[in-house]
Amino acid sequence: MTSSTQDASTEQSGRSDDTALRRLRQTIEHCAHFLPAQGPITVFVHHNTLHAFEDLGFDARVQAGGQLFGCHAYLPEERYRQKLQTGRIRVADLEAVLLEDLGDEADRLVADFGTRYALQLAMLQFPFHTAARAELQWLVAETDALRSFRVEVDRPVRDEMIAQSREWALRTQKGDDSLTQCGSVSVLADALRQFGRQDTIDSWSDKTWEAFVLNYLWRVCGNGLQLAEGVHSANTHTSSDGASDPHVVERTSDDPFAGQPANVVASGSAAEHAGRRHRDVLLATTGEDTDLLVHDVLINFCAAFLDQGFADWELPNRESGLLVSFLTLYGKSFAAPTRWLADLRNETRRIADAKLSLLASITESLALLGVDDSERESFINQSLLALRGWAGMIWQMETNAEWAPHPAPAGSLVEFLAVRLILDRVALEHVARKALGVVGPLETFRETHRRSGQGEDHNTLDEPAFIVFQLAQVRGWKPGDLEALSREQWQVLVREIESFTSLERRRIYHRAFERKYRNETLDAVLHQCFVRPFVVVFRWCDAKERRWTDYLSGDESEDLEDAVPHASSLEDFV
Numbered sequence: 001m002t003s004s005t006q007d008a009s010t011e012q013s014g015r016s017d018d019t020a021l022r023r024l025r026q027t028i029e030h031c032a033h034f035l036p037a038q039g040p041i042t043v044f045v046h047h048n049t050l051h052a053f054e055d056l057g058f059d060a061r062v063q064a065g066g067q068l069f070g071c072h073a074y075l076p077e078e079r080y081r082q083k084l085q086t087g088r089i090r091v092a093d094l095e096a097v098l099l100e101d102l103g104d105e106a107d108r109l110v111a112d113f114g115t116r117y118a119l120q121l122a123m124l125q126f127p128f129h130t131a132a133r134a135e136l137q138w139l140v141a142e143t144d145a146l147r148s149f150r151v152e153v154d155r156p157v158r159d160e161m162i163a164q165s166r167e168w169a170l171r172t173q174k175g176d177d178s179l180t181q182c183g184s185v186s187v188l189a190d191a192l193r194q195f196g197r198q199d200t201i202d203s204w205s206d207k208t209w210e211a212f213v214l215n216y217l218w219r220v221c222g223n224g225l226q227l228a229e230g231v232h233s234a235n236t237h238t239s240s241d242g243a244s245d246p247h248v249v250e251r252t253s254d255d256p257f258a259g260q261p262a263n264v265v266a267s268g269s270a271a272e273h274a275g276r277r278h279r280d281v282l283l284a285t286t287g288e289d290t291d292l293l294v295h296d297v298l299i300n301f302c303a304a305f306l307d308q309g310f311a312d313w314e315l316p317n318r319e320s321g322l323l324v325s326f327l328t329l330y331g332k333s334f335a336a337p338t339r340w341l342a343d344l345r346n347e348t349r350r351i352a353d354a355k356l357s358l359l360a361s362i363t364e365s366l367a368l369l370g371v372d373d374s375e376r377e378s379f380i381n382q383s384l385l386a387l388r389g390w391a392g393m394i395w396q397m398e399t400n401a402e403w404a405p406h407p408a409p410a411g412s413l414v415e416f417l418a419v420r421l422i423l424d425r426v427a428l429e430h431v432a433r434k435a436l437g438v439v440g441p442l443e444t445f446r447e448t449h450r451r452s453g454q455g456e457d458h459n460t461l462d463e464p465a466f467i468v469f470q471l472a473q474v475r476g477w478k479p480g481d482l483e484a485l486s487r488e489q490w491q492v493l494v495r496e497i498e499s500f501t502s503l504e505r506r507r508i509y510h511r512a513f514e515r516k517y518r519n520e521t522l523d524a525v526l527h528q529c530f531v532r533p534f535v536v537v538f539r540w541c542d543a544k545e546r547r548w549t550d551y552l553s554g555d556e557s558e559d560l561e562d563a564v565p566h567a568s569s570l571e572d573f574v
Contacts, residue, residue, distance in 0.1 A: 020359055020363075021358070021359045021414075024359060024362065024414065025411070025414055027376065027377050027380060028380060028384070028413055028414055028417060029413075030377070031377065031380055031381040031384050032384070032391075032392075032395045032413060034068060034381065034384075034385065034388075035384060035385070035388055035391050035392035035395055036388060036389060036392035036393075037392065037396065050062065050064075050065045053065055059507055062074065063503065063507075068381075068385070069385065069388075070385075073503065073506070073507075074503075074506035074507065074509070074510045075506065075509075075510070076506075077502055077505060077506055077509070078127075080506060080509035080510070080513065081127050083509075083513060084124075084125070084509075088513070088516065089509065089512050089513050089516060090512070090516060091125065093512035093513075093515045093516050093519075094121060094124050094125070094508065094509075094512045095121065096512075096515065097508055097511045097512045097515060098117055098120055098121055098124070098508060099117065101508060101511075102116055102117055102120070110492060110493060110496045111485060111489040111490070111492045111493040111496075112485075112489065113475065113477055113481075113493065114475065116496065118475070119471075119475070119496060119497070119500075120500050120508075122471060122474055122475050123471070123497070123500055123505060124505060124508060124509065125474075126150075126152050126470070126474045128467055128470045128471070129466070129470065130463055130466070130467065131463070132463075133462045133463065136462045136463060136466055137462065139466075140218070140466075145214075146211065146214045146215050146218055147207075147210070147211045147214065148210065148211075148214075149210065149214065149473055150470065150473050150474060152473075152474050153473050153474060153476075157473075157476040158210070160476065160478070161213055161217075161476065161478050161479070162206075162209050162210060162213050164478045164480055165188075165209075165212070165213045165216055165478070165479060165480065166209055168188055168480050169188060169192055169201060169212070170201065172186065172188055172189050172192060173192070173201055186483070187216065187219050187220050187223055187479075187483050188216060188479075188480065188483070190219070191212070191215055191216040191219055195212050195215060213479065216479045217469060217472055217473075217479040217482070218465075218469055220479045220482045220483045221465040221466070221468045221469045221472065221482070222462075222465045223483070224465075224468065224482060224483075224485060224490045224493075224494075225464055225465040225468065225490070225494065227487045227490045227491075228487065228490040228491040228493075228494040228495075276382070276446065277379070277382050277383065277386065277424075278290075278369060278424065278428050278442070278445055278446055279291055279386075279424065279427075279428070281445065281446045281449050282428065282431060282432060282435070282445075282449065285436075285449045286431075286432075286435040286436065288431045288434070288435045290424065290427040290428050290430075290431045291386060291387075291427075293340055293423075293427045293430070293431070294387075294420070294423040294424060294427050295387055297330075297341075297344070297423060298387060298390065298419070298420065298423060299387070299390060301315075301326060301329070301419075302390045302393070302394065302416070305318060305322055305325065305394075305408070305412075306393060306394065306397055306406075306408065307406070308404060308405050308406050309405055309406065315329070316328055316329055317329075321409055321411070321412070321415055322394075322408075322409075322412050322415035322416055322419060323358055323361070323415040323418050323419060326348070326419045327348045327351060327352045328352070330344055330345060330348045331345055331348040331349045331352055332345070333345070339430070340426075340427070340430050343426050343429065343430050344422075344423070344426050347422060347425070347426050348422070351422070358411070358414060358415060358418055361418045361421075361422070362414075362417060362418045362421060365418070365421035365422060365424075365425055366379070366421065367443070368425060368442050368443060369421070369424070369425065369442050369443065369445075370441075370442060370443030370444060370445070370446065380417065383417065383420055383421065383424070384413075384416075384417065384420070386420075387420070390416075391413065391416060394408055394412050394413050394416050395412075395413045397412070398410060398411075398412045398413055425442060428442060428445070429442070432445070436449075464494060464497070464498065467497060468493070468494070468497065471497070
């Protein structure tokens with residue numbers, strides 16, 4: 001190859017690297033939109049943490065933020081139930097909000113067991129116990145769950161369920177084949193055989209009959225869920241706001257994330273596990289959290305890098321940029337007092353000796369972690385958000401810190417990502433070796449350990465069956481009527497229960513919670529209007545301090561310092 005050819009090849013490679021780096025920076029700058037937009041606090045300034053979702057409505061906004069940031073979109077469900085018990089949320093508020101939310105769908109029947117409105121209202125009014133399979137098995141075996149009706153069940157409902165089951169049991173004892181379901185042995189007959197001697201059925205006490213009915217109901221619910229198993233197993237997963245809710249599915253209609261960037265959607269279950277961090281898989285598999293190691297290093301380093309001259313010790317090579325400074329500092333021998341830091345020292349030395357560029361380092365880390373192009377943006381977003389406070393601080397000091405004595409150099413957030421990925425790789429290998437004894441290729445780590453870490457199935461039939469079992473009691477669904485349901489009717493019933501997820505229930509709770517505040521405020525204003533007429537003036541300014549009077553008058557100029565003065569009191573305004 002001639003010298004001119006080599007020069008042309010080098011020049012072409014350089015242009016290619018520049019293009020790739022520019023695209024990478026564009027991706028990171030897009031992800032930076034979701035980082036906290038607050039630099040070092042010199043004065044108090046209000047900041048909307050959901051500024052990236054301002055084009056969405058309230059519910060869609062908090063749900064998108066909860067999904068992306070891994071937090072609750074609303075209060076935990078137990079908190080809302082406590083407010084319902086204390087009267088802070090009223091049943092009337094739940095009824096009004098549900099009717100408004102369901103609209104024309106409120107009166108649609110669900111498998112001949114009442115309307116959607118009645119079913120959802122019951123799920124809001126009464127607390128339902130949910131748990132993993134082992135806990136439910138203990139609950140059924142060791143508590144009164146199969147011996148006494150729930151305390152919320154009205155006496156007439158209880159008596160009617162016992163009366164029907166008793167009548168059917170007596171008919172079955174006498175050989176009445178009309179109760180045999182679908183050509184197979186009735187669950188009722190099977191329950192009678194396993195519950196006790198049939199020749200003593202006439203002498204059963206009320207408590208015995210109550211326990212029998214509940215055992216019969218539990219068997220019916222289990223059989224019914226087996227009929228509907230296809231739809232259940234296909235739809236059940238973790239709720240989208242990050243909270244543990246293994247017995248429900250998310251609605252596919254009215255998706256609040258429709259039209260959102262890929263890195264927002266991919267952070268939740270809607271996009272399966274695209275962009276999911278290796279740390280999350282390892283944590284779910286072993287309980288070991290690599291972020292504890294990574295953040296211990298990264299927080300201290302970022303604090304030194306962003307120091308404005310107050311520290312007694314200046315970070316070496318800070319002027320060379322975040323990545324070079326990090327490689328220099330942690331490549332020194334004294335920086336390795338532990339095995340973990342020794343692994344980090346060896347890796348930083350390797351990268352420094354290889355003279356890997358910023359782009360090459362990030363590209364290598366993504367390749368070693370098995371992150372392909374389809375999930376790159378989502379993975380980068382999740383990696384930045386894992387320590388979003390410091391990532392956001394670096395971005396603000398890079399782009400919006402003209403006032404600072406030592407602003408961060410341009411490209412610092414890209415270098416932060418490079419350092420983050422190096423630390424993630426080394427920590428992952430170190431912790432996995434310690435917890436699992438062996439570490440395979442990191443590029444297949446997520447898929448390998450996602451399969452091996454599945455272990456116990458928390459979405460077995462026991463849990464949804466127990467939910468139907470509890471609903472049947474408070475709604476008065478007789479076990480004989482439930483046993484007569486077809487496969488399609490069971491699927492409709494299960495689908496309807498599962499579609500009213502914990503997230504959906506909390507959304508309705510929150511609207512009812514706010515409705516009481518709103519009505520009480522308006523009622524107070526209305527009462528005062530009848531007692532003594534008065535005028536209420538609300539003073540309001542937007543982010544640019546433009547008054548509502550300017551909007552009413554049509555004045556939308558940028559410089560409004562000399563516009564209509566503020567009214568500091570009613571007299572001033574008048």
